[in-house]
Amino acid sequence: MEENKPKVSGFRYWLDFTWEILKIVIISLAIIVPIRYFLIQPFFVKGASMEPNFLDGDYLIVDEISYRFETPRRGEVIIFRYPLEPSQFFIKRVVGLPGENVEVKDGKVYINGSELNETKYLQNIETVGNVEVKLDKDEYFVLGDNRDASSDSRKWGEVDKKLIIGRAWLRAWPVNRLGAVNK
Numbered sequence: 001m002e003e004n005k006p007k008v009s010g011f012r013y014w015l016d017f018t019w020e021i022l023k024i025v026i027i028s029l030a031i032i033v034p035i036r037y038f039l040i041q042p043f044f045v046k047g048a049s050m051e052p053n054f055l056d057g058d059y060l061i062v063d064e065i066s067y068r069f070e071t072p073r074r075g076e077v078i079i080f081r082y083p084l085e086p087s088q089f090f091i092k093r094v095v096g097l098p099g100e101n102v103e104v105k106d107g108k109v110y111i112n113g114s115e116l117n118e119t120k121y122l123q124n125i126e127t128v129g130n131v132e133v134k135l136d137k138d139e140y141f142v143l144g145d146n147r148d149a150s151s152d153s154r155k156w157g158e159v160d161k162k163l164i165i166g167r168a169w170l171r172a173w174p175v176n177r178l179g180a181v182n183k
Contacts, residue, residue, distance in 0.1 A: 043079050043089065043168070049144035049151065050077070050091055053121065053181075059173035060091075060181070064166035071161070072097075072140060074111075075121060077168040077181060080142075080159050091168065092152050093121070096133075096141025098161075104129040104154055109143070121145070129154040138162070 043060045054060070054077070062079050072078055072094045082088040096102035101112050107126040109116040118125060127147045131154050135141060139158040144150025153159065168181045 041166070043091065048149045049146050050093075051146040051149070053077075053145050054091065054168075054171075055177075057174075058171055058177070060168050061170040061172055062166040063169035066167060067161075067164060072164060072167065075118075078140075078142065078159075079165045079168065081163040081165065082156075083159060083163060084156055086163065089165065090142075092142035092144055092150070092159075094140050095143045095153075096135050096158075098135050098137050098139055100141075101132070101134050102141040102153075103133075104131040127154075133158065140164070 041062050041064060043062045047056055060079075074094055074097055076094050077091060078094055079089055079091050082090050095109060095116065095118075096111060103110040103113075104127050107128065109118070109127050122145055125145075125147060127143065133141065133153075135158055138161040140161065141153045142159050143152045143154070170180055171177050
C-alpha cells in the first residue's frame with residue numbers, strides 16, 4: 001500500500017534543496033572561518049633554510065593562539081612576517097629572547113656571554129657571522145637551522161613580537177613525517 005504523500009513541485013523541491021545547502025555552507029563557514037583566522041592556519045615551507053628539520057614543501061599547521069597567552073621560548077620554531085617586507089612569511093628558530101645580549105662569533109652563538117647549546121634540535125652546526133646585538137623588550141633573534149642557506153637575524157636584524165604569527169605546531173605533509181613539532 002502506498003502512502004499518500006503530497007507531491008512537491010519541481011520549483012519548490014529545488015528551492016528547499018538550495019536552502020538546505022545554503023544552511024550547511026553558512027554553518028560550516030561560521031565554524032571554519034574563526035578557526036582559520038584566529039586559532040590555526042596552514043603554512044608551506046619554501047626553501048632550504050630550515051633543513052634538515054623542515055624541508056621544502058613541508059605543510060605545517062601553525063598554532064596562532066598560544067602566543068596570545070605566553071611568549072615564544074628559545075628553540076621554538078616560529079612563523080612571522082618578514083621585518084623588511086611584512087607581506088612575506090618566514091619560518092625560523094628562536095635563539096635570542098627579549099632583553100638578552102646575542103653574539104655570533106667564531107662559528108658559535110652566545111647568549112649573555114655563554115655559548116648556546118643547540119644539540120637538542122641541531123647537530124654539528126656552525127653559525128657563520130660576526131654579530132652582536134642587545135635585544136629590546138619584545139624583540140627576538142631568530143636563525144634558520146641550515147645556517148649556510150638562511151637569511152635570518154644575522155642579516156636583517158631582530159623580529160618584533162607583533163610580527164610573530166604563531167609557532168609551528170604540526171607537520172601535516174608529507175605523511176611519512178606527520179607529527180607534532182616544537183615538543
